[in-house]
Amino acid sequence: MMYDQARAQQPPGKGVGSTARPARGPEPLLPADEREKVSQRLRQALLDFADTPREALEAAESAFDEATAELAKALAERRRVLRAEWQDQDSEEQAEEFRHALRQYREITERMLRL
Structure with missing residues (x-):
């Protein structure tokens, strides 16, 4: 049922079977160059093991x-940015910004729990 509700809320052309471009996944927690650097070090360790x-x-x-x-630094920076966006806001006037921040916290926390 939730699937049907979510589908009904999508604009035309964005539903299942649509030829529209697929939605991008969440932004990686580490920059590509950092990920590649660590991956290269791991590959080299595997090659050197014998x-x-x-x-x-x-x-x-x-x-x-x-x-x-690096992950800890990236998460701390994301937290700093998110907190700066909502901490000085009046909760009655800025409900949408609060909702956005809550979604971001949830998404990042869920991604960490899936690691």
């Missing part, structure tokens, strides 16, 4: 540490 397993494992651990640190 010859130097301990060093390869240390390199993989280092890549993990870098990824988690």
Whole structure:
């Protein structure tokens, strides 16, 4: 039933089977260059494992540490930006901005829980 309600609220040409461009997914939490850098380090660790397993494992651990640190920084920045958007708003006059911020918090939190 919720599917039908959501579909009914879509503008014409945006429903199932439409040739309209598909909606983009959520923006990645890390920039592409950061993701690629960490991925490259992991690939190299895998390649090096047969010859130097301990060093390869240390390199993989280092890549993990870098990824988690970058993710923490990115999440903190998103939180800072979201908070700046709503913290000084009057709740009665800015309900739409509050709804937007709540949706953003929910989307980011749900993405973290799916990791």
